[in-house]
Amino acid sequence: MALLEVTGLDASYGAIEALSGVSLRVEPGEIVAILGANGAGKTTLLRTLTGLHRAKAGTVLLDGQDITRRRAHDIVGMGFGHVPEGRRVFAALEVDGNLTMGGYQSRKEPAALAERRRQVYELFPRLAERQGQLAGTLSGGEQQMLAIGRALMNAPRFLALDEPSLGLSPLFTRNIFKIVRRIREQGTAVLLVEQNARQALRLADRGYVLETGRVALEGPAAELADDPRVKAAYLGGAPAEPSPRGPVASTSDNGGKGADGS
Numbered sequence: 001m002a003l004l005e006v007t008g009l010d011a012s013y014g015a016i017e018a019l020s021g022v023s024l025r026v027e028p029g030e031i032v033a034i035l036g037a038n039g040a041g042k043t044t045l046l047r048t049l050t051g052l053h054r055a056k057a058g059t060v061l062l063d064g065q066d067i068t069r070r071r072a073h074d075i076v077g078m079g080f081g082h083v084p085e086g087r088r089v090f091a092a093l094e095v096d097g098n099l100t101m102g103g104y105q106s107r108k109e110p111a112a113l114a115e116r117r118r119q120v121y122e123l124f125p126r127l128a129e130r131q132g133q134l135a136g137t138l139s140g141g142e143q144q145m146l147a148i149g150r151a152l153m154n155a156p157r158f159l160a161l162d163e164p165s166l167g168l169s170p171l172f173t174r175n176i177f178k179i180v181r182r183i184r185e186q187g188t189a190v191l192l193v194e195q196n197a198r199q200a201l202r203l204a205d206r207g208y209v210l211e212t213g214r215v216a217l218e219g220p221a222a223e224l225a226d227d228p229r230v231k232a233a234y235l236g237g238a239p240a241e242p243s244p245r246g247p248v249a250s251t252s253d254n255g256g257k258g259a260d261g262s
């Protein structure tokens with residue numbers, strides 16, 4: 001059984017249909033990348049999976065349990081971690097206080113929490129050095145580390161990351177991608193939304209390309225990286241022949257970043 005099984009997911013904002021019939025799965029221990037141009041529905045997908053936005057139709061199963069209309073708080077408690085776009089750390093709290101907030105649901109298990117805190121600091125030595133620093137004064141890359149560390153305080157079985165490399169230098173980006181690999185090695189499956197398609201496909205086992213709210217392409221990451229349509233739209237390759245399944249989103253619509261997000 002897949003760890004995450006999404007079937008026919010629809011979501012909208014008033015009259016705007018943001019997701020139409022999205023189906024995808026993530027197996028235990030997998031890293032799955034979600035690619036797509038600006039406005040393709042990637043953030044809406046994560047927000048709908050994590051209960052922050054209400055699905056209009058479809059089902060989301062986490063380890064066989066229906067979480068489609070559960071509250072965000074309950075979904076976190078079931079082992080689904082979410083690192084939202086834009087980091088959103090608690091700026092007025094110290095680094096360590098942010099980790100405490102992340103582990104709030106396990107507050108009655110102090111020994112387990114202490115062990116997770118130790119693991120987070122081992123994963124992010126830079127945060128360990130800054131335990132007492134106010135989160136709002138951390139650099140962007142450090143805030144991203146903290147946002148990931150905070151989500152890990154719940155020991156998630158499954159972690160959804162929304163654009164973890166956004167706005168980071170190439171060095172920090174490489175570091176974050178290494179961390180994602182280590183998180184997987186520690187047994188957490190990852191759903192990774194990224195504009196940095198080249199690196200995301202190198203890291204991921206499989207991927208899905210979203211186009212105007214629909215899954216336009218899916219497959220093993222290596223096959224996607226080799227697909228002429230993906231190359232043309234996301235990897236800075238030569239323009240592809242028109243797709244029989246419709247056009248893949250245009251290269252000019254990637255937020256003004258280079259094809260690999262640098």
Ligand SMILES: Nc1ncnc2c1ncn2[C@@H]1O[C@H](COP(=O)(O)OP(=O)(O)OP(=O)(O)O)[C@@H](O)[C@H]1O
Binds near residue numbers: 043
């Ligand atoms: N709060 C909202 N109210 C109305 N429309 C919204 C809202 N949030 C997103 N949308 C619309 O839903 C569609 C999908 O947006 P979404 O943010 O999920 O895309 P995305 O793939 O994450 O884009 P980006 O890469 O630019 O972050 C877009 O057309 C967007 O304008």
